[in-house]
Amino acid sequence: MYVILVYDIGEKRVGKMLKHCRKYLNWIQNSVFEGEITEVKLKEMVHSARKIMDEESDSLIIFKSREERWLDKQVVGLERMSTDNFL
Amino acid sequence: MYVILVYDIGEKRVGKMLKHCRKYLNWIQNSVFEGEITEVKLKEMVHSARKIMDEESDSLIIFKSREERWLDKQVVGLERMSTDNFL
Structure with a gap:
């Protein structure tokens, strides 16, 4: 499946979250x-993201x-x- | 159509952009x-957003x-x- 992820994370944790999300997805913009x-990798990413976050x-x-094709991007x-979105 | 909008705008212009986007869409998170x-309203929004932005x-x-239903949100x-996303 195709996903768009956005986060708003406290300054002390945002560096760790950026590194974490980059292991799974492509960084395209500040916090996006x-x-x-x-599905399995998404679950894994969210599970460990929770450990980084202050929920x-x-x-x-x-x-x-x-499907990615259901999404147009402008x-x-x-x-x-x-x-450089690879480890 | 259903849209997700994300922006990364210079500090001097971001307040104006927030006010502008709120006229068309629901604010859900910092810059999102x-x-x-x-389609017509989207064109109108982008056209005036360009005037606010430093491209x-x-x-x-x-x-x-x-369709919104093609998008699941977690x-x-x-x-x-x-x-308060209305004028």
């Missing part, structure tokens, strides 16, 4: 990731689309997509 | 909006899905969705 992922104050939202201005 | 919108350094990404931690 996208990419293809399996009282941090927020993580994942939009799941069964970029206005600078495209910040980084290519 | 979602909601139902027509050399700011970034706006819009994911469009023809929230982990705090759900920051604000209710």
Whole structure:
């Protein structure tokens, strides 16, 4: 499935979360990731993300689309997509 | 159509962009909006967003899905969705 992930994480934890999400998805903008992922890998990512987060104050939202082609993407201005999204 | 909008805007312009996007979509998290919108209204929103942005350094990404039901949403931690998303 194709997912878009956005997070709003406290400053002390955001570096760790960035590193964590980069193992699974492509960083495309400040606090925003996208990419293809399996249900199992998504569960694994969310499970360990919870350990990083303070669930009282941090927020993580994942939009799941069964197919990438059901999602059109329009970029206005600078495209910040980084290519170094692999370990 | 249903859209998810994320932006990364310079500090001097972000307040204006927040106010602008709120006229069209629901704010759900820092720099993230979602909601139902027509093609015409989306064009209008992007057109005026460009006037606010510095397209050399700011970034706006819009994911469009023809139907909301093609998108599942999972929230982990705090759900920051604000209710005052109307003019």
